[in-house]
Amino acid sequence: xxxxxxxxxxxxxxxxxxxxxxxxxxxxxxxxxxxxxxxxxxxxxxxxxxxxxxxxxxxxxxxxxxxxxxxxxxxxxxxxxxxxxxxxxxxxxxxxxxxxxxxxxxxxxxxxxxxxxxxxxxxxxxxxxxxxxxxxxxxxxxxxxxxxxxxxxxxxxxxxxxxxxxxxxxxxxxxxxxxxxxxxxxxxxxxxxxxxxxxxxxxxxxxxxxxxxxxxxxxxxxxxxxxxxxxxxxxxxxxxxxxxxxxxxxxxxxxxxxxxxxxxxxxxxxxxxxxxxxxxxxxxxxxxxxxxxxxxxxxxxxxxxxxxxxxxxxxxxxxxxxxxxxxxxxxxxxxxxxxxxxxxxxxxxxxx
Amino acid sequence: xxxxxxxxxxxxxxxxxxxxxxxxxxxxxxxxxxxxxxxxxxxxxxxxxxxxxxxxxxxxxxxxxxxxxxxxxxxxxxxxxxxxxxxxxxxxxxxxxxxxxxxxxxxxxxxxxxxxxxxxxxxxxxxxxxxxxxxxxxxxxxxxxxxxxxxxxxxxxxxxxxxxxxxxxxxxxxxxxxxxxxxxxxxxxxxxxxxxxxxxxxxxxxxxxxxxxxxxxxxxxxxxxxxxxxxxxxxxxxxxxxxxxxxxxxxxxxxxxxxxxxxxxxxxxxxxxxxxxxxxxxxxxxxxxxxxxxxxxxxxxxxxxxxxxxxxxxxxxxxxxxxxxxxxxxxxxxxxxxxxxxxxxxxxxxxx
DNA sequence: AAACGCATTGAGACCGGTCTCAATCTACGC
DNA sequence: GCGTAGATTGAGACCGGTCTCAATGCGTTT
Numbered sequence: 151x152x153x154x155x156x157x158x159x160x161x162x163x164x165x166x167x168x169x170x171x172x173x174x175x176x177x178x179x180x181x182x183x184x185x186x187x188x189x190x191x192x193x194x195x196x197x198x199x200x201x202x203x204x205x206x207x208x209x210x211x212x213x214x215x216x217x218x219x220x221x222x223x224x225x226x227x228x229x230x231x232x233x234x235x236x237x238x239x240x241x242x243x244x245x246x247x248x249x250x251x252x253x254x255x256x257x258x259x260x261x262x263x264x265x266x267x268x269x270x271x272x273x274x275x276x277x278x279x280x281x282x283x284x285x286x287x288x289x290x291x292x293x294x295x296x297x298x299x300x301x302x303x304x305x306x307x308x309x310x311x312x313x314x315x316x317x318x319x320x321x322x323x324x325x326x327x328x329x330x331x332x333x334x335x336x337x338x339x340x341x342x343x344x345x346x347x348x349x350x351x352x353x354x355x356x357x358x359x360x361x362x363x364x365x366x367x368x369x370x371x372x373x374x375x376x377x378x379x380x381x382x383x384x385x386x387x388x389x390x391x392x393x394x395x396x397x398x399x400x401x402x403x404x405x406x407x408x409x410x411x412x413x414x415x416x417x418x419x420x421x422x423x424x425x426x427x428x429x430x431x432x433x434x435x436x437x438x439x440x441x442x443x444x445x446x447x448x449x450x451x452x453x454x455x456x457x458x459x460x461x462x463x464x465x466x467x468x469x470x471x472x473x474x475x476x477x478x479x480x481x482x483x484x485x486x487x488x489x490x491x492x493x494x495x496x497x498x499x500x501x502x
Numbered sequence: 503x504x505x506x507x508x509x510x511x512x513x514x515x516x517x518x519x520x521x522x523x524x525x526x527x528x529x530x531x532x533x534x535x536x537x538x539x540x541x542x543x544x545x546x547x548x549x550x551x552x553x554x555x556x557x558x559x560x561x562x563x564x565x566x567x568x569x570x571x572x573x574x575x576x577x578x579x580x581x582x583x584x585x586x587x588x589x590x591x592x593x594x595x596x597x598x599x600x601x602x603x604x605x606x607x608x609x610x611x612x613x614x615x616x617x618x619x620x621x622x623x624x625x626x627x628x629x630x631x632x633x634x635x636x637x638x639x640x641x642x643x644x645x646x647x648x649x650x651x652x653x654x655x656x657x658x659x660x661x662x663x664x665x666x667x668x669x670x671x672x673x674x675x676x677x678x679x680x681x682x683x684x685x686x687x688x689x690x691x692x693x694x695x696x697x698x699x700x701x702x703x704x705x706x707x708x709x710x711x712x713x714x715x716x717x718x719x720x721x722x723x724x725x726x727x728x729x730x731x732x733x734x735x736x737x738x739x740x741x742x743x744x745x746x747x748x749x750x751x752x753x754x755x756x757x758x759x760x761x762x763x764x765x766x767x768x769x770x771x772x773x774x775x776x777x778x779x780x781x782x783x784x785x786x787x788x789x790x791x792x793x794x795x796x797x798x799x800x801x802x803x804x805x806x807x808x809x810x811x812x813x814x815x816x817x818x819x820x821x822x823x824x825x826x827x828x829x830x831x832x833x834x835x836x837x838x839x840x841x842x843x844x845x846x847x848x849x850x851x852x853x854x
Numbered sequence: 855a856a857a858c859g860c861a862t863t864g865a866g867a868c869c870g871g872t873c874t875c876a877a878t879c880t881a882c883g884c
Numbered sequence: 885g886c887g888t889a890g891a892t893t894g895a896g897a898c899c900g901g902t903c904t905c906a907a908t909g910c911g912t913t914t
Binding site for chain 2: 891893894897899901
Binding site: 173174175178180187188189192211213214215216217271273 | 859861862863864865866868869870
C-alpha cells in the first residue's frame with residue numbers, strides 16, 4: 151500500500167485490489183481499466199474489492215503506458231479578455247464532450263511566455279495544443295510543438311510559415327463592411343485604431359504581428375482606397391497600447407469624423423474619451439468596432455459592431471484538433487468564419 | 503529509443519542520454535533533473551548529449567515518482583462569465599509565479615459536473631484544487647477530494663460543513679450598503695433579484711444554495727428590516743433564471759421603485775427590460791448591482807455598483823492553496839475581502 | 855477419452871523518471 | 885604511502901498502470 155507524498159495518505163492501487171480479489175494484477179487491471187476479457191465472477195470480485203478498498207485510477211500511470219493523456223493545452227493571450235474566455239468556453243465544451251480536459255496557460259501576447267507554455271504542455275504530454283499565437287510574423291515559439299509532431303491548431307490568428315490548421319474570423323470582409331457603412335454615410339476621414347505594436351507608421355503592404363489585426367487593417371484600407379480616398383494608410387493608428395485616449399484626442403483634433411476600433415476594449419476607451427471631450431456619438435464622431443461586447447448594446451448610443459463568432463472559433467479549433475489527435479493526416483485546413491454585423495446608433499453623416 | 507503512440511515519433515529519454523554520455527541512467531537523471539551531485543565533466547557531457555539528441559523531460563514520469571504534478575485544478579461555473587474569467591486570471595498569475603499551471607474545468611453550477619470534474623482532477627494527481635462550489639448547502643460532490651486529503655480552497659462561495667479554506671467577498675456588508683443607499687434616497691419598496699434556484703419564495707432564515715447570494719439577501723433584508731420596512735423578505739425575488747425581464751415587469755407593476763440586482767448579468771437584463779418598458783433609470787426606477795462590469799460605466803445612466811475584488815479573490819485562493827500544498831497544517835482560514843462601492847447615476851428618490 | 859478451439863488468466867516487461875545505498879573515486883592530512 | 889572523509893557514481897527497486905504472449909481452463913465435437 152503506497153504512500154502519497156503530499157500527506158502520507160495512501161492511494162489504493164490495482165495491485166492492492168488484485169490481492170484482495172485473489173487475482174493477478176493484470177486481471178484486476180483489465181477489469182478496472184475496462185479492457186480485455188474477464189469472467190463475470192472475477193469481474194464481480196474485483197469490482198467489489200475496488201469499492202471496498204476505495205480504489206481510484208491514476209491517470210498519469212495510464213498515460214505513461216498509453217502515451218495518451220486526454221488533456222488538451224490551450225494558450226490564450228489573457229483569459230480575462232472576454233474574447234478568450236468565450237473561445238475557451240467553446241473549446242472546453244467540445245473537448246469535454248470528447249473526453250478531454252483543458253490545461254490553460256496565459257501568454258500575455260509575449261513570445262517568451264508562449265514558448266514556456268508550449269514546453270510545459272509538451273512535458274505534460276498533452277494530446278494536442280490550441281494556441282492564439284502571440285505573433286503572426288515570428289512563430290518560432292510554436293515550432294517546437296510542430297517539430298515534435300504534437301497536433302496543434304491556431305485560432306483567431308495565423309502564424310506565417312507554419313503548416314498547421316487554423317480557425318479565424320473573416321476580419322478582412324468585416325473591416326471592409328464596417329468601413330463601407332461609414333463611407334456610405336458620407337465619411338471620408340475615417341480612422342482605424344489598434345493597440346498592436348508595430349515599428350513604424352502603417353504603410354500599405356506592411357505585415358502586422360497579428361493576422362487578425364492585419365486583415366482588419368487591410369480590409370479597412372482597401373475599402374477606403376476603393377472609394378477613392380487618397381492615401382488611406384495615413385488614417386491607420388497602431389501602437390495605441392500606451393493610450394487610446396491620447397490617440398483619440400489627436401484624431402479628433404485632426405478632424406477625423408469616424409473611428410473604427412479594432413476591438414471592444416479600444417472602442418470602450420474611445421467612447422469614454424469622446425464623452426470626456428464632449429464630442430457626441432454619432433453627431434460629432436461616428437464610432438464602430440469589432441466584437442459585440444455587452445456594453446456596446448447598453449451604452450447611449452449603442453455601438454454598431456462586427457460580431458465575431460467567438461464561441462464557434464474555439465469550438466471549431468477544438469474539433470479540428472481532436473481530429474488530428476485521432477490520426478487525421480489530411481492537408482491542413484484554414485477555416486474562416488463569417489462575422490455578423492450588428493447595427494446600432496453610432497453612425498451618422500459627418501458634420502461637414 | 504521509445505515510440506510515441508500519437509505519431510510514431512520518438513521522444514528521447516534519460517536512458518538514451520545516459521548511453522550517449524557513457525554514464526548511468528541515474529547520473530544522467532541527476533544532471534538533467536537538477537538534483538543530487540555530478541562532477542563538472544560528467545555534467546557537461548550529459549548536457550551536451552541531451553542537447554545533441556533533443557531531450558525533453560517527461561513531467562508525467564516525474565510525477566509518478568515524486569507524487570507532485572505542479573498542476574492545480576480550478577473548477578468554475580462558466581469560464582465565459584467575466585467573474586470567473588477574472589478570478590481565474592488572478593489564480594493563474596499566482597500559480598504561475600509559484601511554478602504551477604492550471605487545469606480548467608467548467609461545472610455549469612451543476613453538482614454532477616462538479617463531482618466529475620473533481621474525479622478527473624484527482625485522477626490526474628493535481629497538487630490541489632480551487633473550486634467555486636456549485637452548492638453551498640450540499641457539498642457532497644466536494645467530499646471526495648477532502649477525504650483523499652487533497653488540498654482544496656473554495657472561492658466566491660463557501661460549502662456548509664466542509665472544513666476547508668475559503669475566500670469570499672463581504673457580500674453581507676456590500677448588500678447592506680447598497681440597500682442603505684436606496685433607503686437613504688427615500689426608497690421603501692426595494693426589490694432584490696437573483697437567478698438562484700430555491701424551492702419556495704424566500705423566507706427570513708432560509709439558507710440559499712450559494713453563500714454569496716445568501717449573504718447578499720441577508721444583508722439586503724437586514725438593512726430593510728433595520729430601517730423599519732415591514733416584512734422585507736417579500737421583496738426578494740429568486741429563481742429568476744427563467745426570465746429576469748418577466749420578474750422586472752412584475753416588480754414594476756407592483757410599484758417597486760428600486761432594484762438590487764444580484765449580479766451584473768441580472769442588472770443588464772433589468773436595464774434592458776426597463777428601457778423596453780419605457781421606465782427611466784433612475785427617475786422611475788433606481789437600479790443598483792453587484793460587480794463593476796464594463797457596461798455599468800458606459801450605459802446612460804451609469805449604474806451604481808458594488809465592485810468585488812474578483813482578481814484578488816482568485817489570487818488569494820491560489821495563495822492559500824499553494825500554502826496547503828507546501829504542507830501548511832494550520833487551521834482553516836476564511837478570508838472575507840471588502841467590496842468597493844462605485845457610485846454612478848442610477849439612484850434617485852422615488853416618485854412617490 | 856482425446857482433440858480442438860476459444861476464453862481467461864498470470865508472468866513479466868515496459869513506460870521514463872526518482873530514490874536509496876553500497877561501491878568507488880578523489881582530495882587532503884599525517 | 886596510508887588512512888579518512890566527503891563527493892561521485894551505478895545498480896536496482898519503485899511509482900501504477902498497460903500490453904504481450906504463453907499457459908491454463910473450459911466447452912464442444914469426434
